[in-house]
Amino acid sequence: MKRPTIHDVAAAAGVSRGTVSRLLNGDRYVSTTARIAIERAIAETGYVVNRNARSLVTQRTGSVVMVLSEPHEKLFEDPNYSVMIRTAVRMLAERDMSLVMMVAGDDGDRDRVIRYVRGGHADGVFLLSTHAGDRMVDALVDTGIPAVAQGAVIGRENVIPYAAADDREGARQMTRYLVEQGRKKIATITGPMDTPGGIQRLEGFTDVLGRKAAKKLIEHGDWTQLSGESAMARLLQRVPDLDAVFVASDLMAAGALSTLRMAGRRVPQDVAVGGFDDSSVAATTHPPLTTVRQPLARVAEETVRLLLALIDGERPESPVILPTALVARESA
Amino acid sequence: MKRPTIHDVAAAAGVSRGTVSRLLNGDRYVSTTARIAIERAIAETGYVVNRNARSLVTQRTGSVVMVLSEPHEKLFEDPNYSVMIRTAVRMLAERDMSLVMMVAGDDGDRDRVIRYVRGGHADGVFLLSTHAGDRMVDALVDTGIPAVAQGAVIGRENVIPYAAADDREGARQMTRYLVEQGRKKIATITGPMDTPGGIQRLEGFTDVLGRKAAKKLIEHGDWTQLSGESAMARLLQRVPDLDAVFVASDLMAAGALSTLRMAGRRVPQDVAVGGFDDSSVAATTHPPLTTVRQPLARVAEETVRLLLALIDGERPESPVILPTALVARESA
């Protein structure tokens, strides 16, 4: 019951290992008769190449590792991951490469990742939601193995190529929209200020309103619904006469909506609410959220493309920034 | 700049390959002096074992593959996946094993998966949301490599071990709850009838109401919000006097809620709505959904445990069915 090897195929086809190997690897110097015999032999024996043996000599693994840098608790919610995983799996499959998942939640995890990559077990690395100042990033860069990120790695923008949505311009779009609607006192709830989305979306907001004007109108959240609720509560207390709020994620916006409802403010009559992401919650809130759509699928695609190019030894341009679009619903 | 090999470590430590290998693999016959020398040599050289070379001789890969059987479009939404991935990655990491992701969306994908597993590239397989009658399942079983599923594989319940939430009892809980609230005409919107959740949750519903009574009160959806909307519309047309509906997923329930709102029915006064999953949407709908919580994390854990046991050559009990809990909010 042993798995057939390249020897078995060669014997069955009446040729040598070398010829079989050449056919397998797309070398052009294989005669048609040999080709046919080998192809039949492969079909008959059910042969499939042993990647370990191959990797051992080629020094290539045919796999890429995706590193998720969230702590273990905060796992749900983010559709980014699914899209990223699917896209990567699909695009890698086209090259017959595979995707290995790793989590870098604590220091032990990070060491494992470093060891894994340093051990030469991957041809490339995807970094997801990596935090500012993560020493793992530098260690990975040191290995010399291609690495890319989805969204900027703060402080390493120039060393880790990345693709991302145009968070800043998206925030500008939303803020301008609120202004155009005649809103006079527009506040914002940001994401965490150690994430690119948190930073960029606030930048976009102040781009439109001006730094001084915006100063008093900022509260910070941590992307969770709960943090949206409490940030909204703090805003209402500090700025009771606000008539609009730009919330840096839909989930936080959902939280803001319930706080507003509890406070008796009507949306959008009294307060307009703008979200960000156009995630699935955006359509289910009441009222449905006006939000900014991110081209998630395209960002994922470009991220993968970036890594594949690096693996191929090219020098792709980075960053790849993709446009966002305003989705007008009822909340603003 | 070559990566150090076991030879380098052996030389640096003044011992032979064999001794280093023994230490690495936890063999007890290694003297303390050798151990210390080797450990220092490993630290100095930055040695990390080459898994390919190891796999080549041990015939074990130290990795497990997770197969997602959704077509490429329907990817978002399902938190199951994230939890499952995280749990698997975490538990595998403890054994220094890694997780490879594959998607089986079309026939080409399925062939790739079969080839991959048949090629001996994985020590085990996780099957996620596998469809009834999928020939890939039989092919995988034929390889003799351990495989488990999260949720039953319809028609292969006895050949593929699995862990799952007690969908049937969960549906009973919800249906009973609606009855206890004094609801007289309770309808249901099911999931697709080729998924275990679709089947089991309907079973639970009819368990409580009786097959004949339930007959007329059933509409089918496909888990999406949109399908929930239209199924609800069909129900309203066919059974205008219904006063409750058990919807087999929260997302579909969100759809049902908006149809009810459009139709001018108040929830829960006119119509009570019960969901299933206790997913993130459940809290954001208006009114918040009364639903059934699945022990997602525990299901994932048990699924992984099952596979690890199989890999270790044990014969674990299957299926592992885990209890659900009713979460009362405002919609019922």
Next chain:
DNA sequence: TTTGAGTCTGTGAACGTTCACAGAGACGGC
């Protein structure tokens, strides 16, 4: 002192590939 068991070590072979090399044959141009 001999024996035997237990501990520890080194060595050669094997795992299944790819790759470089050498060589055989075919064919066309001179």
Next chain:
DNA sequence: GCCGTCTCTGTGAACGTTCACAGACTCAAA
């Protein structure tokens, strides 16, 4: 008829491990 080029093929070595085996040494019991 010879040479050079092109196509095609087989072979040996290498990749970095593990494993079985044989042997050396220690120690205690007979």
